Amino acid sequence: MNKNSNHTWKLGMFVIIGITVFILTIYLIGKSQNLFGSTFVLSTKFKNVSGLTIGNNVRFSGINVGTVDDIQFVSDTSVVVKLIIKDDVQKFIKVDATASIGSDGLMGDKVLTISPGRGSDKIIADNGSIRSTEAIEMEDLMKGVKVSVDNAGIITNQLAQFSSKMNxxxxxxxxxxxxxxxxxxxxxxxxxxxxxxxxxxxxxxxxxNKKGILSKLVNDEKLGSSIDSTITNIQTGTIELNETVKAAQNNFLLKGYFNKKKKAEAKKLKDSLKQK
CATH class of the missing domain: 1.20.5 (Single alpha-helices involved in coiled-coils or other helix-helix interfaces)
Incomplete structure (x- = not known):
């Protein structure tokens, strides 16, 4: 009789513990999925959800405020994400808020983050839609890192060549x-x-220096005019001298002298040609 009662007591305790764990699990899951509180629905569109799954957390200003309820394809370039958000947060989310996808830590689960709007005071309505910003893909990030590494390698080689030429x-x-x-x-x-x-x-x-002759020559207009006059007089005198020489050549008293001079010059030129 004692053995049966002991067995019954253990079985009852096991059942009670199992039911308690079950209820606690249901409560925690329901709480994380906002099943027991007042909620409202938001939606947003992405070209790529970057590994986001149903049940992932939704954060607003760094606080978990909801979960991802559904993910549906609209087209090959558009995916609609449906969000369940706590009702008491609605008054802080404006119509110009934006949604983005990030990670919970470096290698953690994906998280959808809602960033507050800046220019509007209008509160988002239930079943409203907000804009999205595309997340930076790890593949694109690695491509950028690879380009930076390649450039660093090129710069290193150029520095090595430069130092080699220096030495x-x-x-x-x-x-x-x-x-x-x-x-x-x-x-x-x-x-x-x-x-x-x-x-x-x-x-x-x-x-x-205004006292120098070169400075005066450049800057003094009177000196410049005087030099111009002197040059003009020299040109005029040269012309008159040439006219005087021509007149002397035609004078009968000096004509014989100039003729002899021309003959002597012609003979001298003829002798020089014969020698060549």
Missing amino acids: NNNGALSKLMTDQNVASSLEKTLLNLESSSNEFSTFTKKMN
């Missing part, structure tokens, strides 16, 4: 850094350049 004693830059003669020559060149620059500076100062 080559035949290179101009290597000689500049290691050859004392080249360094001295460059130093002398720089000194000469500095000296020339100083001399040019002195020259320009003298040019700008």
Whole structure:
């Protein structure tokens, strides 16, 4: 009799514990799925849901506020995601809010995140729809990383070539850094350049000195006019001298002299041609 009662007591305890665990499980699942509270429905569209599944959490400002209730294909480039959100959060979600898909940690489950709107004060209605922003795919991220690594490899090779040329004693830059003669020559060149620059500076100062003849020649209009007049007089005198010489050649007193001079020049030219 005692054995039967002991067996019955253990069986009753096992049943009670099983029922308690079952009820607790149902409660936790219902709570996570918002089965026991007041909720409202939102929807959003994505081109790619990036591994999002039904039952994943929905977060607003970093707080879990709902779950993903349904995922349906509309077309080959559009997927509608239906969300169940706690009713007390509705007043904080505006019509210009946006939805995006992220991860719960580096390798965690996917999470749909609702970002608050900025420009509107209108509260989203039940069964309303919000815009979405596409998530960055891991494949695209890895492609970007690969491009960066390839570029880093190219830069490393170029630096290696540059350092190799730097260490080559035949290179101009290597000689500049290691050859004392080249360094001295460059130093002398720089000194000469500095000296020339100083001399040019002195020259320009003298040019700008109004007392100098060159400055007057450039800037003094009276001196310029005087020089123009002098040159004009010289040209005029040259023309008059040529006319005087022509007149002397035609004068009967000097005509014989000029004829003899022409004959002597012609004979001299003839003798020089014979010698050639």
